[in-house]
Amino acid sequence: MEIVTELNDLRKSRTALPGTLGLVPTMGYLHDGHVSLVKQAKEENDHVGVSIFVNPTQFGPNEDLSRYPRDLDRDLKLLAAAGADVVWTPTPEIVYPPSFQTYINVENVSQPLEGKHRPGHFRGVATVVAKLFNAFTPDRVYFGQKDAQQVVVIKQMARDLNFPLEIIVCPTVREADGLAMSSRNTYLNADERKAATVLYRALTAAKASFERGERDAETLRAIMSTTIAKESLAREEYVSAADPNTLAELNLIYDRVLLSMAVRIGKTRLIDNFLLP
Numbered sequence: 001m002e003i004v005t006e007l008n009d010l011r012k013s014r015t016a017l018p019g020t021l022g023l024v025p026t027m028g029y030l031h032d033g034h035v036s037l038v039k040q041a042k043e044e045n046d047h048v049g050v051s052i053f054v055n056p057t058q059f060g061p062n063e064d065l066s067r068y069p070r071d072l073d074r075d076l077k078l079l080a081a082a083g084a085d086v087v088w089t090p091t092p093e094i095v096y097p098p099s100f101q102t103y104i105n106v107e108n109v110s111q112p113l114e115g116k117h118r119p120g121h122f123r124g125v126a127t128v129v130a131k132l133f134n135a136f137t138p139d140r141v142y143f144g145q146k147d148a149q150q151v152v153v154i155k156q157m158a159r160d161l162n163f164p165l166e167i168i169v170c171p172t173v174r175e176a177d178g179l180a181m182s183s184r185n186t187y188l189n190a191d192e193r194k195a196a197t198v199l200y201r202a203l204t205a206a207k208a209s210f211e212r213g214e215r216d217a218e219t220l221r222a223i224m225s226t227t228i229a230k231e232s233l234a235r236e237e238y239v240s241a242a243d244p245n246t247l248a249e250l251n252l253i254y255d256r257v258l259l260s261m262a263v264r265i266g267k268t269r270l271i272d273n274f275l276l277p
Contacts, residue, residue: 001079001085002087003076004087004088005088005090005091006094007135011135014049014136014137017086020140021047022048022142023041023048023132023133023142024037024038024050025129025141025143027053027183029070029075029186030074030078030183031182032173033146035082036170037143038050040142041140042082044140045140047085048086049084049088049138050084051132051135052087053089053090053128054070056096056124057103057123058124060121063118069183104126104127106122106153106160109152109156110123112149112240112248114262115149116238117237117238117262122149140168142168143167143169144169144170144171145275146172146181146271148275172272174200177197178197179199179200185270187267187268192266195232196265198265199228202225202227202228202261203261205223206220206241207259210277216252216253217241217250217251220241220253221240234264235264237261237264239260239261241258241259243257244257257276258275258276261273
């Protein structure tokens with residue numbers, strides 16, 4: 001496995017890898033969810049590239065950029081074991097040199113949900129992902145379903161800007177009690193970790209109602225909110241029952257629905273979602 005920092009070195013490494021390349025973009029502090037993406041990319045491509053970069057432009061002024069967990073040595077060991085071929089670990093100055101002034105705004109699908117509560121977040125996401133696409137020139141790129149809106153935004157950007165690649169969305173990887181794996185789970189103390197399962201419980205309750213035939217979206221939102229409200233350490237930021245492609249809130253569900261939420265457990269903000277059916 002080759003580890004590079006400079007962009008020119010990455011491009012040399014990429015040129016030396018014949019055949020197809022699968023890319024897994026990450027912010028590091030890897031867990032089994034990331035590893036599963038790398039393993040799937042390894043199965044479906046000749047080579048796998050991974051980026052490790054905590055992207056400052058997707059963090060708001062009061063968010064957790066400075067304390068976002070980092071452990072590069074551990075990450076590299078996990079990636080070597082999973083079969084990665086090249087890992088890019090750029091500095092912020094490499095990705096955003098002093099003269100940098102170009103950003104990508106994906107309009108409508110960036111506005112609701114996370115976009116409403118984290119202004120500027122998806123501008124940072126779209127910009128850095130476009131730069132990763134250009135740097136790695138991958139054939140396929142792998143993302144987790146846990147970041148559902150991010151997937152929608154990146155798919156839209158890739159279509160609009162004619163990137164010649166395929167975006168693969170992989171299922172959310174969960175702990176045994178249902179909590180979606182996330183680097184931010186490390187912020188939780190023991191009581192908060194137990195309370196954090198409320199996201200999965202709320203989604204599961206709404207899913208059960210959907211599977212019994214409920215198609216009123218407001219009823220499903222109410223089920224999720226009611227479940228969250230019963231957990232004393234949880235504070236709902238939003239719940240949603242939206243069209244999976246446009247992210248517009250639904251009234252009646254005729255086809256598929258994306259159930260999603262953001263919940264604060266103590267000071268830690270967690271997100272999760274189910275795509276139904």
